[in-house]
Amino acid sequence: MNTDQKVISVRNLTKKFGAFTANDSLSFDVYKGEIFGFLGANGAGKTTAMKILCGLSYPTSGEIMVAGLDVYKQREELKKNIGYMSQKFSLYEDLTVFENIRFYAGIYGMSSKEIKAKSDDLLQKLGLVHARNKRIGELPLGWKQKLAFSVAIFHNPEIVFLDEPTGGVDPVTRRQFWDLIYEASRNGITIFVTTHYMDEAEYCNRISIMVDGRIDALDTPERLKKQFEAKDMDEVFLKLARKSNYQE
Amino acid sequence: MLKGHYSFTIILKITMKRFIGFIKKEFYHIFRDKRSMLILFGMPIVQLLLFGFVITNDLKDVKMAVVDHSKDEYTLEIINKITSSGYFKLVENLDGIAQVDEIFRKGETKVVLVFEPDFGKNLVKGSHASVQLLTDASEPNMANMEVNYLQGILQNYNVEINRGKRVPNQIVPQTRMYFNAELESVYMFIPGIMATILMLVSAMMTSISIAREKELGTMEILLVSPLQPWQIILGKVTPYLVLSFINALVIVGMGYFVFGVPVLGSFVLLMAESVLFILLALSLGIFISTVSDSQQVAMMLSMFALMLPTILLSGFIFPLRNMPLPLQILSNIIPPRWFIVIIKNIMLKGTGFEFVWKETLILIGMTAGLIALSVKKFKIRLE
Numbered sequence: 001m002n003t004d005q006k007v008i009s010v011r012n013l014t015k016k017f018g019a020f021t022a023n024d025s026l027s028f029d030v031y032k033g034e035i036f037g038f039l040g041a042n043g044a045g046k047t048t049a050m051k052i053l054c055g056l057s058y059p060t061s062g063e064i065m066v067a068g069l070d071v072y073k074q075r076e077e078l079k080k081n082i083g084y085m086s087q088k089f090s091l092y093e094d095l096t097v098f099e100n101i102r103f104y105a106g107i108y109g110m111s112s113k114e115i116k117a118k119s120d121d122l123l124q125k126l127g128l129v130h131a132r133n134k135r136i137g138e139l140p141l142g143w144k145q146k147l148a149f150s151v152a153i154f155h156n157p158e159i160v161f162l163d164e165p166t167g168g169v170d171p172v173t174r175r176q177f178w179d180l181i182y183e184a185s186r187n188g189i190t191i192f193v194t195t196h197y198m199d200e201a202e203y204c205n206r207i208s209i210m211v212d213g214r215i216d217a218l219d220t221p222e223r224l225k226k227q228f229e230a231k232d233m234d235e236v237f238l239k240l241a242r243k244s245n246y247q248e
Numbered sequence: 249m250l251k252g253h254y255s256f257t258i259i260l261k262i263t264m265k266r267f268i269g270f271i272k273k274e275f276y277h278i279f280r281d282k283r284s285m286l287i288l289f290g291m292p293i294v295q296l297l298l299f300g301f302v303i304t305n306d307l308k309d310v311k312m313a314v315v316d317h318s319k320d321e322y323t324l325e326i327i328n329k330i331t332s333s334g335y336f337k338l339v340e341n342l343d344g345i346a347q348v349d350e351i352f353r354k355g356e357t358k359v360v361l362v363f364e365p366d367f368g369k370n371l372v373k374g375s376h377a378s379v380q381l382l383t384d385a386s387e388p389n390m391a392n393m394e395v396n397y398l399q400g401i402l403q404n405y406n407v408e409i410n411r412g413k414r415v416p417n418q419i420v421p422q423t424r425m426y427f428n429a430e431l432e433s434v435y436m437f438i439p440g441i442m443a444t445i446l447m448l449v450s451a452m453m454t455s456i457s458i459a460r461e462k463e464l465g466t467m468e469i470l471l472v473s474p475l476q477p478w479q480i481i482l483g484k485v486t487p488y489l490v491l492s493f494i495n496a497l498v499i500v501g502m503g504y505f506v507f508g509v510p511v512l513g514s515f516v517l518l519m520a521e522s523v524l525f526i527l528l529a530l531s532l533g534i535f536i537s538t539v540s541d542s543q544q545v546a547m548m549l550s551m552f553a554l555m556l557p558t559i560l561l562s563g564f565i566f567p568l569r570n571m572p573l574p575l576q577i578l579s580n581i582i583p584p585r586w587f588i589v590i591i592k593n594i595m596l597k598g599t600g601f602e603f604v605w606k607e608t609l610i611l612i613g614m615t616a617g618l619i620a621l622s623v624k625k626f627k628i629r630l631e
Contacts, residue, residue: 054472076474084472088465094280095273106269107473109262152469161472 005032006065007159007190008053013062015048022048023059024213030159035181035191037201040210041241046194047163049210053192054161055079067158080108083152083160083189087167089144091151093137097128100136101151108155122150142173149180159190166197178203198233207233209240216240266475270483277457278487284453292445292495293502299437300507307390307397312359313340313351320368322409326379326419327361329405335397352384352426359383359394371409376418385425395423438503439591440564442496443584446522447558449492450529451536452550454485458537459546477626485530492529496522500595512598518591521604524611525587531618532583538625558584586610 008030015023022045030036040046051057053066055075064071067081091100098119105115123129126146136144145165153160162181166174178200181191193204201207201221208218217224217240221233230236278284312330316323331338339357342348351357362380364370371377381398385391402419410416461467461484470480496519503509511518532554540546559565561575562584568576579585586607593599601608 056468056471079472079474082472084469086465086468090465090469092273092277092466093464095276099273099276103269103273104469104473107266107470107475109266109474 006030007032007034007067008036008192009063009065010053011063013049013052013064014060015045015052015057016060021213023052026062026215028208028215028218030190030192032158032190033185033188035185035193035203035205037204037207038192038194038210039201039207039237040194044210045213046210050161050163050192050194054082054084080155081158083155083157085148085152085160085162085165087164089148091136091144091148094135096133096135097123097139097147098132100147101154104151105154110155118154122154126150141169142176145169145173145177146180149177149184153184153189157189159192160184162191162193164194164196166195166200174200198237201233201237209237211240263479267479267483270475270479271486274457274483274487278491287453288449288491288495291448292441292499295441295445296437296499296502296506299441307335307393309337310335310359310394311339311357312336312361313342313348313357314338315342315345315348315360315362317365318363318367318369322368322371322377323363326363326402326405330361330398330401333397333401336394348382349426352382355384357384358390359398361398371417371419375415376420378420378422381421381423383423383425384427386427388425391425399423436564436592438499438507438509439588439595440562442499442522442591443525443562443564443587444555444558445495445499446492446526447529447532447554447584448550449495450488450526451533451554452547454488454530454533455536455540455546455550456543457488458484458534459540459543462537463542481534481626485534488530488533489523489526492526493519493523496526509595511595513594513600517601518594521587521590521594521608521611524608524615525583528583528611528615528618531615531622534622535618535625538622557582561585562588564588583611583614 006029008028010029011027013023013026014021024045026049038046038050048057052059052064052071055066055071055078058072066078069078069081071078092103095103101119101122102112102115105119110118120129123132126143128143128147131139131143136147139147149160149162149165152162166177169177174197181193181203185191193200195201204221206218206220207224208215209224210216217227217236219227224230224236225232228236228239230239278288314327316327327338330336336359340351342351342360345362348360348362351360360380360382362382364378364380367377367379379402381395383391383394399421402421406417406419458467458481461470467480471477475483500511500518504511533550536546536549536553540549561568561571561579561582563579564584568579568585571579590604590607590611593604597603
């Protein structure tokens with residue numbers, strides 16, 4: 001993690017849907033190569049904020065830079081420099097492994113030669129060479145998930161957004177998945193991840209916890225546990241969530 | 249200047265490459281899905297065969313009457329040939345043509361043969377003799393078949409008597425359809441099927457395929473990618489445009505070669521109008537997909553909002569002029585209603601653009617409106 005280089009810089013991000021405020025003046029920075037956990041209960045406003053950072057939705061107000069680009073004015077440039085993976089894994093089940101890679105890499109403008117060389121390396125690394133021409137539908141969930149992540153960073157983006165990437169996957173596979181995330185982070189790709197699993201939160205370099213559209217806590221897992229006098233992240237999360245209910 | 253030009257071609261190249269990649273993927277989806285393939289290629293053929301063959305019955309013992317003003321060996325032999333074919337059965341000899349209307353109205357007799365006076369003499373001495381084939385065309389498909397069969401038998405006989413002759417004699421059959429002189433709707437199944445299939449393939453299948461991307465979450469990935477929304481939409485609809493066009497060709501081709509349905513007007517105009525209708529159906533499909541989040545919803549909407557009106561309110565099966573006024577008014581907003589008028593005019597009446605420009609304008613207007621609406625909807629979704 002390199003704190004000199006901000007990959008995401010958010011100042012006073014506010015998003016309103018009519019009278020409802022989904023994001024209330026969020027401010028935070030994410031640094032190059034960092035694994036940044038974006039936590040919050042359902043409906044806390046995580047998805048809304050993530051969509052704005054990905055250029056899928058405009059904020060109501062605020063200054064937001066992603067990969068050094070303005071989300072208002074440089075949306076097209078921005079989209080080339082980010083990757084995205086959702087909880088649905090988002091590969092085409094009726095296409096083969098290689099066809100999926102070729103399609104997604106193709107829409108990011110990679111050349112056929114580049115795609116071929118890089119996909120050979122990738123399949124080698126994932127141990128999926130034999131499955132190159134198998135349809136995604138035939139693969140087990142864990143493989144799909146690893147592949148979906150690899151496809152999301154195939155075009156070498158500065159930052160990859162992961163929206164609850166480990167939903168419905170067993171703990172062993174989840175652990176293996178996090179190995180891939182660490183590797184990407186070592187290669188300088190910034191990881192912005194939302195999750196429901198508190199054990200996963202511990203793997204992040206820093207976490208922010210959203211409650212009712214605001215960021216109520218932002219620090220390393222260690223310091224957050226100390227701050228909230230909690231034995232694990234679960235407890236931290238529950239204490240914050242309870243606070244939210246109490247205020248209402 | 250030079251540099252700007254250079255980068256423009258590069259951008260164009262990348263855009264084209266992306267687009268082709270997208271279309272390739274779309275074709276994989278279609279070709280690997282048995283259901284899609286069945287709808288795409290099975291449906292038009294099955295429908296054509298159903299309407300063309302199954303619904304028209306076989307000819308057997310069709311009741312026939314004869315008005316024989318000549319009563320010579322030739323007319324007797326011809327009548328014999330016809331009745332011995334097994335397709336027709338002689339039930340009555342009439343004195344004059346005045347009775348024809350009445351016996352057709354009774355509904356039993358379907359065909360009347362009228363031989364001119366001195367038929368045999370004309371055939372042997374003169375160069376030709378004429379016989380009238382009168383049919384009850386209130387069942388147009390049947391009438392058409394009856395005429396074809398009768399003409400076939402007459403032609404065979406004609407060939408037979410001319411054998412070994414230097415100057416051939418000619419039997420000239422003249423056809424007249426009673427109750428339905430223009431034989432309206434005998435060929436109506438071609439325009440009707442064309443409208444139904446193009447609607448089905450273009451609108452229903454695009455809306456389902458876009459909804460599927462939403463359902464599977466791949467649409468999100470595409471929207472996050474550098475692809476512009478219009479590029480995504482264009483990539484999704486282009487394969488269906490191509491396949492629908494092929495379908496239009498297949499339907500017209502099968503109509504022509506299998507069922508003898510003519511294309512009297514300009515083929516180019518017919519295809520141009522078909523492309524316009526396909527574009528309209530595609531924009532309808534896009535519009536449906538903007539309001540539905542799952543394949544099921546898209547399918548139901550297409551079924552009830554498109555297929556049923558296309559079949560019921562377009563004049564394809566049920567004549568519009570027999571409908572209650574509110575339904576007639578409602579039929580005006582059903583695009584296939586106008587398309588059917590257009591192809592009927594071009595294919596069956598052989599009219600040119602000057603007779604269908606109004607309908608064409610209506611279709612263009614509908615297409616433009618739907619595209620505008622979809623773009624607006626799509627934008628709202630993004631915000």
